[in-house]
Amino acid sequence: MEPYKELIGKFQEILKENSLKMTKQREIILQTIYEYEGHFIPEGLHKKVQESYPELKVGIATIYRTLQLLESENIVTSISFGANGKKYEYGGKDHHDHMICNKCGRLIEFCDDTIEKQQEKIAKKARFKIVNHSMQIYGICQECQENKK
Numbered sequence: 001m002e003p004y005k006e007l008i009g010k011f012q013e014i015l016k017e018n019s020l021k022m023t024k025q026r027e028i029i030l031q032t033i034y035e036y037e038g039h040f041i042p043e044g045l046h047k048k049v050q051e052s053y054p055e056l057k058v059g060i061a062t063i064y065r066t067l068q069l070l071e072s073e074n075i076v077t078s079i080s081f082g083a084n085g086k087k088y089e090y091g092g093k094d095h096h097d098h099m100i101c102n103k104c105g106r107l108i109e110f111c112d113d114t115i116e117k118q119q120e121k122i123a124k125k126a127r128f129k130i131v132n133h134s135m136q137i138y139g140i141c142q143e144c145q146e147n148k149k
């Protein structure tokens with residue numbers, strides 16, 4: 001992962017380009033995302049920020065707007081759950097793909113060398129230059145299979 005110092009510098013530039021100011025609230029949102037382990041929903045991020053910094057009074061609208069801004073710059077990435085919204089994660093983590101449970105929304109991360117290399121091969125054959133990729137496999141997780149009602 002890139003050092004936090006570099007990330008905050010990048011964030012400052014993005015804010016400037018969008019005629020926005022670096023506020024304590026925005027800085028804390030970025031820091032919380034950077035430190036967040038795993039995936040989160042905007043409400044979960046909001047709760048964490050509020051719990052750690054109640055005096056800052058960060059509103060959910062600020063969380064949404066900041067996430068949107070960060071996503072447009074690939075600092076955060078998201079997985080869509082259709083009508084059930086999105087789950088986000090810090091985009092600077094090591095590359096990985098996801099398996100997603102349709103029942104409980106659990107995300108399982110994986111990275112497979114064979115799949116990664118195969119994708120490069122396919123792209124090379126098509127003379128396609130890969131910028132990035134994401135793979136999502138949808139299904140039912142083990143726990144939900146065992147708890148079938």
Ligand SMILES: [Zn+2]
Nearest residue numbers: 101104141144
């Ligand atoms: Zn499940």
Ligand SMILES: [Zn+2]
Nearest residue numbers: 089096098109
């Ligand atoms: Zn992930």
